[in-house]
Amino acid sequence: MVDNSAFDDIPGTTVFTAQRSHQGFHLNQFCMSLMKAENRERFRADERAYLDEWPMTEAQKQAVLDRDYNAMLANGGNVYFLAKIFATDGISFQDAAASMTGMTVEEYAAMMLAGGRSPEGVRSIREGR
Amino acid sequence: MARITAGLTTSHVPAIGRAIDLAMTDTDYWAPLFAGYEWTTAWAKQTPPDVVILVYNDHASAFSLELIPTFAIGCADEFAIADEGFGRRPVPTVIGHADLACHLAQSLILDEFDMTVVNQMDVDHGLTVPLSLVYGTPAEWPVKVIPLAVNVVQYPPPTGERCFKLGRAIARAVAAYPEDLNVQVWGTGGMSHQLQGPRAGLINQEFDHAFLDDMVSNPDALRAISHLEYLRESGSEGIELVMWLIMRGALGGAVRELHRFYHVPASNTAVGHLVLEPIASDQKELS
Numbered sequence: 001m002v003d004n005s006a007f008d009d010i011p012g013t014t015v016f017t018a019q020r021s022h023q024g025f026h027l028n029q030f031c032m033s034l035m036k037a038e039n040r041e042r043f044r045a046d047e048r049a050y051l052d053e054w055p056m057t058e059a060q061k062q063a064v065l066d067r068d069y070n071a072m073l074a075n076g077g078n079v080y081f082l083a084k085i086f087a088t089d090g091i092s093f094q095d096a097a098a099s100m101t102g103m104t105v106e107e108y109a110a111m112m113l114a115g116g117r118s119p120e121g122v123r124s125i126r127e128g129r
Numbered sequence: 130m131a132r133i134t135a136g137l138t139t140s141h142v143p144a145i146g147r148a149i150d151l152a153m154t155d156t157d158y159w160a161p162l163f164a165g166y167e168w169t170t171a172w173a174k175q176t177p178p179d180v181v182i183l184v185y186n187d188h189a190s191a192f193s194l195e196l197i198p199t200f201a202i203g204c205a206d207e208f209a210i211a212d213e214g215f216g217r218r219p220v221p222t223v224i225g226h227a228d229l230a231c232h233l234a235q236s237l238i239l240d241e242f243d244m245t246v247v248n249q250m251d252v253d254h255g256l257t258v259p260l261s262l263v264y265g266t267p268a269e270w271p272v273k274v275i276p277l278a279v280n281v282v283q284y285p286p287p288t289g290e291r292c293f294k295l296g297r298a299i300a301r302a303v304a305a306y307p308e309d310l311n312v313q314v315w316g317t318g319g320m321s322h323q324l325q326g327p328r329a330g331l332i333n334q335e336f337d338h339a340f341l342d343d344m345v346s347n348p349d350a351l352r353a354i355s356h357l358e359y360l361r362e363s364g365s366e367g368i369e370l371v372m373w374l375i376m377r378g379a380l381g382g383a384v385r386e387l388h389r390f391y392h393v394p395a396s397n398t399a400v401g402h403l404v405l406e407p408i409a410s411d412q413k414e415l416s
Contacts, residue, residue: 031189
């Protein structure tokens, strides 16, 4: 059996393994459907009705309705698929990433301009480095 | 005989494409980035290859979760531009080189690299942003392109060692193609970045600079970097740097560094860019 426990030692990071891909299959396939303009229109018109066309869990649907990207990641979402949602919303990748960090859009933008988030202290929980 | 005359690496951040498409390249935010590519755009005009083998990753555009090929090679005559959720980028259709691509696919599979052959595929920013950075906004792309898509979306991507060896196999296959073609290999993606979760925004400049140095003079050190080390040091999406090793493997032994550029940030990402030339006398066979 593969051992992915080391990934849990990297703070604030979700690694999209085959298991997560299985868990999030319908969530991610829904995201992919937003690559078609007509689907984006139908989704915008009634998000709940559009989501109900997909065999997703209620937690996955609610995370999408809430635009809670960390909850989507926890329920098997992958950020490259989730990008179809924030592209549909007209939100940049940077602002969407900011929403996952607990920082404001302005704080996150300032951090990136200052060179980004330092790896110091966020490489390993166990090793404290 | 076809020959590999240069290798290039560049990040392929979608926001760079948007800056080009919206003519925002001279803003305070973007001008320093595009200044770093001026040498390359001039060089690219002087020495256009016939074909670019463009190593990139699809970002949930052509490949959904229905099928996840580790290595896929585009053998079509042309590749349409993907709509990634905000409409298609206004860039020319990408023209392939089907004959060389089919030769590569057969050669690589018989050389024990189990390529997925793709006869129809849209290409996304992973492929078109590098073309825009090097060739600007032409009516038609001045080169033919063979897309070589690597899975870096679902863990695990291929190892860096495997990627380097695929590059070696590409070099052997190109050298066995009878037509006199000038071929470049581009490795795209990276450098350090993390796009998801509370650790998003991670940039590791020390790691990136060491990686750039080793790309030039010590690629064997890069072949040994584990996936866990990429995840910890370069962020969950920085792991796509394994794609650069396909280019480096294709160039072989010693190389000459023609150009280097590094810049933070482009959106969430550290941008790294190299132009390398193989030193012909050092093309002994590598394993």
